[in-house]
Amino acid sequence: MLIVGFLLLLKGADFLVEGSGSIAKRLGISDLVIGLTIVAFGTSAPELLVNLVAGFKGNTDIAIGNILGSNIANILLILGISALITPMMIKKSTTWKEIPLNILAVIVLFLLANDRIIDHASSSALSRIDGLVLLAFFVIFLVYTVGLAKAERETAAKYDHYPRSLTISIFMALGGLAALSLGGNWVVTGAVAIARQWNVSETLIGLTIVAIGTSLPELATSVVAALKKKSDIAIGNIVGSNLFNVLWILGLSATIRPIPLDITTNADIGVCLASTILLFAFCFTPKIRKKFILPHAYSLERFEGGILLGIYIAYIVYLVLRG
Helix, strand or coil, X not given: CHHHHHHHHHHHHHHHHHHHHHHHHHCCCCHHHHHHHHHHHHHHHHHHHHXXXXXXXXXXXXXXXXXXXXXXXXXXXXXXXXXXXXXXEECHHHHHHHHHHHHHHHHHHHHHCCHHHHCCCCCEEXXXXXXXXXXXXXXXXHXXXXXXXXXXXXXXXXXXXXXXXXXXXXXXHHHHHHHHHHHHHHHHHHHHHHHHHHCCCHHHHHHHHXXXXXXXXXXXXXXXXXXXXXXXXXXXXXXXXXXXXXXXHHHHHHHHCCEEECCCHHHHHHHHHHHHHHXXXXXXXXXXXXXXXXXXXXXXXXXXXXXXXXXXXXXXXXHHHHC
């Protein structure tokens, strides 16, 4: 069930991205905006469906582990692999706006998730109010993205040929959503069964197997974008997806059903925050900027991708020892 569920998630996300992306191109939307919104939403759909199913079934450890694990994998594993394939140029707006927004989102999550530390409560949880706060931040992000789309609309590529008709694009998007729904249900059911049979915590399964599995669309999208030298989509996909995960998916999940949190979750939030800050720091490596003489360009180089990948391997070892 877990394997077939992942396959449904992967193919469903692919259909959703291709269908919705085709519609967006007809509207003249730029690659960066498509990456920050449509592609990010499509590749975050597996996390959304898994979290909704886990929340309704009461498997909240899988829900929080899935989001934190996916965000960590997105930066350390996926961007690490993508940068190893080819150094990636990063737009100034992504460096100074989208990545800092990711840092802010994780800080807000830490504050909302620590009732025990901040308010000296008996336990910590993401309440429905906390979920609404995250959703409010998500609305701000959407408003920013709409403004970005308007600013870049004049320079957006004009497409004379569209690979899919409008009708086929809509059917692909709807079919992708259906596959995502079924796949999400099977992934949660299979993951819970594995955790019980292996006698390990659902949090460990959520942070590792489920998180990596639901990040497969991001991995496929960013690797293909890196191979095609489309670093805007590769970076925008990850940055947008991480924002969607924290603000939209966790916000919606907590609004539907409060998510209790263990104190050990702070370690995973810390790794998520540190990896995002590290990505921000890596944007300022000057070698590629000097090579291409682009004073306002920022980059992620191969050796930095290797560092990100090494940190992720160390984090997985830590999780196994902890769990």
